[in-house]
Amino acid sequence: MMHQIISLGLSFAAAILFNLKAVAVASSVGNWGEALGRLLFGPVVFFFLAHTxxxxxxxxxxxxxxxxxxxxxxxxxxxAALTILGVMGSAASRI
Structure with missing residues (x-):
């Protein structure tokens, strides 16, 4: 269980680090669905899908x-490594 908690923590940290600006912009205009999707649902779904x-x-x-x-x-x-690479790729595609 500890391996999974550490992996999810690293994935969340990467999601916050790479998507913070985009989430701030999305939430400031009231688009909370996109903000939560980028920070929470996207990485979690991708992590468990890849792990499964x-x-x-x-x-x-x-x-x-x-x-x-x-x-x-x-x-x-x-x-977790695949999830972090996915988060980085998603952040890089918006630049």
């Missing part, structure tokens, strides 16, 4: 007994 796909593929290749549980596996860090 990676976990499923590794579990299919290695087998269930050789893999830790969904929340305790170190594959969370791979999903």
């Amino acid at each position: 796909i990676i976990y499923g593929l590794v579990r299919a290749v290695r087998g269930k007994p050789k893999l830790a549980s969904y929340a305790e596996t170190k594959l969370n860090y791979i999903a």
Whole structure:
């Protein structure tokens, strides 16, 4: 569980760091949906989608007994890295 909490924390920190200006502009004009989507829902959905796909593929290749549980596996860090890259790409596309 700790691996997943750390990974989500890193993903949220990156989302806040790279989207802070865009979120401030969106929320100042009343577009709270975009602001919450950029900071909360987008990274969370992308993280769990990436982690589920990676976990499923590794579990299919290695087998269930050789893999830790969904929340305790170190594959969370791979999903966090993909999420951070996605957040960075999203921020860079607006420049």
